[in-house]
Amino acid sequence: MLKPYLILASSLLLFCLSPEVSAQGEADFSKAIEVTAGHEELDIKNNRLLLTDNVIVKQGTLQIKADQLEAIRGQEGEEADTFIAEGQPATYQQQLADGSMIRAQADRITYFQTRQRLELTGNAEIAQGSSRSSGEIITYDLAEQKVSASGEGSENNRVTTIFKPRKKSESDNDTNNEGGN
Template identity: 60%
Template sequence: MLKRFSSLLSKLILVALIPSAVMAQGKSDFSKPMEVESSKEELDIKNNRLVLTDNVIIRQGTLLIRADRLEASASESAEQADIFIAEGTPATYSQTLDDGNEINAEAKKITYFQSEQRLELSGDARISQGSSSSSGSLITYDLNKQTVTASSSGEEDSRVITIFTPKPKTDTDEKNNENP
């Protein structure tokens, strides 16, 4: 009886821990330093603004953003930049989550709000994970909550498009279908 109870208790604890493990995906990146590099850099100390151009790369753990131009700015009270606006044809984003899955995104403009752990993709925005993808005029990705919101430009022919690609069938799947 005690053995059965401890087995049940351990299963309940495991189930209780699963949601927190899912919520933790990608969070380890945000405790790592951010490295920004480019071919050219202009710093406006008075206005707390940094502009980088030509082959801009931002790395923070597995998070990677590539762009043609990046503007980093901070409020007067902030000690370092907190808002990063990457522009490109397109600018790209990728990150490997803690479970090994990778998220990829691209847009003409990617705004990264570092303290909020939020990305805003605008202008021909697309985000994908695995074989599924979404596209629209504006996509907001909350890195902390792991939620994506997409919207169209509001024009009549503008729509949000989501594509779910089915998993390819394997030989085992086809044998199972033959023998119901």
């Protein structure tokens, strides 16, 4: 009698734990990285590419904007693996699996493509939905969807997180009015 329910429960558990459902932006990481800028300077000897003047990095829904970007080739491959974006501020955004957006900004954003990791340093801030965290250093593991913030190096060595209350909708007001009568 319980067997059909166990099969349904295990199927739901597998669905909830599947990488396609849980990993935000997973499809983005299989796409090519496109970088555009007003100026490009390539140092072949040192495997370094410097882009300046309105730099935009795109990989699927992932987007980084900066004043300048340094792309460094990984030691194993021929393609750039580390991208260091600097700006006043440099910005990052990506659409999550649920359709919402995550946004971040800092004086410097380092994107490690292979490790799917962002390091935000200097006036760092990250926001999703109505919540926001800020600090001097924020590390965001894109694959694991984990954020770590530190106030180290800031004036007060503190991190600030703000949770905004959910706005009441008309249906909330109707429900409250019905209970009061």
